[in-house]
Amino acid sequence: MASWLIGGPAVLITSILSLKLAPTSRYSLSIVGIVRFSIFFPYQSFRGGLDVMGRALSWKPRLDPGLISYTTSLPQGAARIFFVNTISLLPGTLSADLLEDHVTIHTLDHTMPIRENIYKLENHVASLMRLSIPAQKKSSS
Amino acid sequence: MGILYNSGTVLIIVGLPFFLSGTIGLIRFPDIYTRLHALTKADNVGLGCIVCGLALQSGSIARTAKLLLIWVLVLIASSASCHLIARSALQKNIQPWMRP
Numbered sequence: 001m002a003s004w005l006i007g008g009p010a011v012l013i014t015s016i017l018s019l020k021l022a023p024t025s026r027y028s029l030s031i032v033g034i035v036r037f038s039i040f041f042p043y044q045s046f047r048g049g050l051d052v053m054g055r056a057l058s059w060k061p062r063l064d065p066g067l068i069s070y071t072t073s074l075p076q077g078a079a080r081i082f083f084v085n086t087i088s089l090l091p092g093t094l095s096a097d098l099l100e101d102h103v104t105i106h107t108l109d110h111t112m113p114i115r116e117n118i119y120k121l122e123n124h125v126a127s128l129m130r131l132s133i134p135a136q137k138k139s140s141s
Numbered sequence: 142m143g144i145l146y147n148s149g150t151v152l153i154i155v156g157l158p159f160f161l162s163g164t165i166g167l168i169r170f171p172d173i174y175t176r177l178h179a180l181t182k183a184d185n186v187g188l189g190c191i192v193c194g195l196a197l198q199s200g201s202i203a204r205t206a207k208l209l210l211i212w213v214l215v216l217i218a219s220s221a222s223c224h225l226i227a228r229s230a231l232q233k234n235i236q237p238w239m240r241p
Binding site for chain 1: 158159174182183186189232
């Protein structure tokens with residue numbers, strides 16, 4: 001019970017602060033998007049874990065890393081932040097920088113279909129937040 | 142109860158090699174970026190398996206919800222800190238290791 005003395009006010013203050021500091025953008029979540037994402041995400045992160053496991057345990061670690069820059073069409077705010085954070089949990093990709101709409105992605109193996117995977121994730125995030133993004137553009141570095 | 146408990150045990154055992162390989166990757170991989178890959182991905186899957194296993198064994202919905210909440214919070218914390226570490230490494234001009 002004594003822990004409530006510290007915990008209660010702390011939770012209250014952080015909640016008020018974050019409501020005050022966060023940009024006032026409203027997002028509506030789509031139920032279908034949530035269901036699709038909650039199948040897509042665990043499956044992909046499991047694959048990501050297996051991928052890293054295979055590379056770490058193989059006799060000579062199989063790595064062919066590189067940096068990729070990707071331009072996202074998701075709007076600034078919650079959608080973009082969510083997108084950037086989930087990139088790091090997908091197979092072979094890690095978001096290393098975000099500047100405006102340019103995401104720098106580090107990949108363990110640039111022979112993997114990174115752009116396709118990222119675009120798929122972008123689509124999932126968009127449908128999760130009831131946004132629409134343009135069809136995949138071909139390359140651009 | 143018996144089946145639930147045992148499948149929980151199986152899930153926990155499945156989760157352990159992920160933690161192990163995350164740590165092995167941390168030791169064996171050549172640079173900061175690849176090491177981040179190993180830690181975030183493998184450990185998240187490992188923790189996910191263990192949390193699901195414990196949830197099956199918990200026998201109470203409140204405890205299951207708490208366990209899942211812990212997993213989600215760890216996911217958020219680890220992907221955010223992973224991004225921040227990679228970002229500050231890039232800003233310090235640490236070049237990613239390339240295959241020779």
